[in-house]
Amino acid sequence: MFKKTILCIGAGYVGGPTMAVIAKHCPEYKVVVVDINPRRIAQWQSDNLPIYEPGLDEVVYIARDRNLFFSTDVDSHIASSDIIFVSVNTPTKTFGQGAGRAADLQHWEKTARQILRNSSSGKIVVEKSTLPVRTAAAMERILNSNDKGIHFEVLSNPEFLAEGSAIKDLEQPDRILIGARNTESGKKALEEIIEIYAHWTPKEKIITSNVWSSELSKLVANAFLAQRVSSINTISALCEKTNADIEEVSRAIGMDSRIGPKFLKAGVGFGGSCFKKDILNLAYIAESYGLTEVSRYWEQVVEINSYQQERFVRIIVTSMFNTVAEKKIALFGFAFKADTGDTRESPAISIAKSLMNERAILSIYDPKASEGIAFELADYAGRFTVEEDPYSAAQGAHAIIVATDWTEFGSYDYQSIYETMEKPAFIFDGRNILDHHKLFKIGFSVHRIGRPPMSRLG
Numbered sequence: 001m002f003k004k005t006i007l008c009i010g011a012g013y014v015g016g017p018t019m020a021v022i023a024k025h026c027p028e029y030k031v032v033v034v035d036i037n038p039r040r041i042a043q044w045q046s047d048n049l050p051i052y053e054p055g056l057d058e059v060v061y062i063a064r065d066r067n068l069f070f071s072t073d074v075d076s077h078i079a080s081s082d083i084i085f086v087s088v089n090t091p092t093k094t095f096g097q098g099a100g101r102a103a104d105l106q107h108w109e110k111t112a113r114q115i116l117r118n119s120s121s122g123k124i125v126v127e128k129s130t131l132p133v134r135t136a137a138a139m140e141r142i143l144n145s146n147d148k149g150i151h152f153e154v155l156s157n158p159e160f161l162a163e164g165s166a167i168k169d170l171e172q173p174d175r176i177l178i179g180a181r182n183t184e185s186g187k188k189a190l191e192e193i194i195e196i197y198a199h200w201t202p203k204e205k206i207i208t209s210n211v212w213s214s215e216l217s218k219l220v221a222n223a224f225l226a227q228r229v230s231s232i233n234t235i236s237a238l239c240e241k242t243n244a245d246i247e248e249v250s251r252a253i254g255m256d257s258r259i260g261p262k263f264l265k266a267g268v269g270f271g272g273s274c275f276k277k278d279i280l281n282l283a284y285i286a287e288s289y290g291l292t293e294v295s296r297y298w299e300q301v302v303e304i305n306s307y308q309q310e311r312f313v314r315i316i317v318t319s320m321f322n323t324v325a326e327k328k329i330a331l332f333g334f335a336f337k338a339d340t341g342d343t344r345e346s347p348a349i350s351i352a353k354s355l356m357n358e359r360a361i362l363s364i365y366d367p368k369a370s371e372g373i374a375f376e377l378a379d380y381a382g383r384f385t386v387e388e389d390p391y392s393a394a395q396g397a398h399a400i401i402v403a404t405d406w407t408e409f410g411s412y413d414y415q416s417i418y419e420t421m422e423k424p425a426f427i428f429d430g431r432n433i434l435d436h437h438k439l440f441k442i443g444f445s446v447h448r449i450g451r452p453p454m455s456r457l458g
């Protein structure tokens, strides 16, 4: 017999890992994760989990079928739950008012109505999805305008995990943020959520706030992180003009304790499902309150990100004698960063498309993201292949492009790779992760971000 039942609606990159960690640490709670996607649920129930995340398998195997369950039966699990985390996707709107900027809340609103329809007792509803500030007010209105005489308490508990380190981030979070109403029922609900996290998180790391600060903090955290990436990438462009070295500049400024070393790695820019959508959403919200300058300020972070990718492609084409038409080019990495198979908004997508628009033929290798490649590049079928290993990807290619910071890319036998490539052979390291001097010695022309090229061609 379980003490309480926790339900999570949405079994994605956030819902799955978060609930697995909660279930692992709270064996007295029954934790159910539901999703409308039957394939995803079947994968969560199998040995082949739907997402790659270091350490995830172990956590799921500890708790699954003990107190962690996956199901497609959303309605009946809503009815029998006490606490509902909502972790559905909230992508950028692609239609109507706010298209391309505002958050698309259709999944979220459907969920709210579904919760209401299937509840006969009051529940705590926790926003886990990233949402525009003041969404909880709308959710409360939908849920509490019922004639069943039941009360829903809506809390905000944004998720700060990063893909690729999700389990570590969940096990040892920098902080847990919970926003609640300052009412009797709000305070009671807050205590219940604190109690869950206190099973493994030190009390001083669990911080509370009002609901609006909590909702806004998530958007702002992502905006600040993305801003650091765009800031350092603007400086990488300046380094390339001045022969300053971006790695040296990053190191020098990162040792200033007021700045700190993280997120100062120059590269082809940020990706992932969150940064772009959350900044655009923040900018849209600011504009809707008449704060045009604030909105423009944050939009620049996204613009610089696109600029960095365009700049990288320009360097590739220019260096390869101004044409890549019908040349085979190997793309190493397609995931938006290392240690994930997630390709959403990956910089590799725009780089690949731009090169194929220039008529290049791509052979793409990624250790974990093969499935996403065909999906993201569906319109370019016939102009690229997905390779099983890096050596066949590079065979006969004129160039290798590194688009993801997978550690394994540094460990290949580049001497053998070089021998199988067309000459002159180029490497464009969009993540500055390879041993450039070694590659240059082998015979490659090496192009880096924010550092002078090591060219054999004068």
Ligand SMILES: NC(=O)c1ccc[n+]([C@@H]2O[C@H](COP(=O)([O-])OP(=O)(O)OC[C@H]3O[C@@H](n4cnc5c(N)ncnc54)[C@H](O)[C@@H]3O)[C@@H](O)[C@H]2O)c1
Pocket (backbone or CB within 6 Å): 009, 010, 011, 012, 013, 014, 015, 034, 035, 036, 037, 040, 074, 087, 088, 089, 090, 107, 108, 110, 111, 128, 129, 130, 131, 159, 160, 161, 162, 163, 273, 274
């Ligand atoms: N991915 C991240 O790193 C990350 C980190 C922090 C916060 N977030 C936020 O968390 C939220 C979820 O992100 P994600 O990456 O897990 O998304 P996701 O797309 O991987 O997962 C969302 C899941 O919700 C399901 N879903 C949608 N509508 C549903 C409904 N009505 N009933 C049941 N299931 C439904 C979808 O089928 C999908 O499997 C987003 O708001 C995102 O911004 C994501």
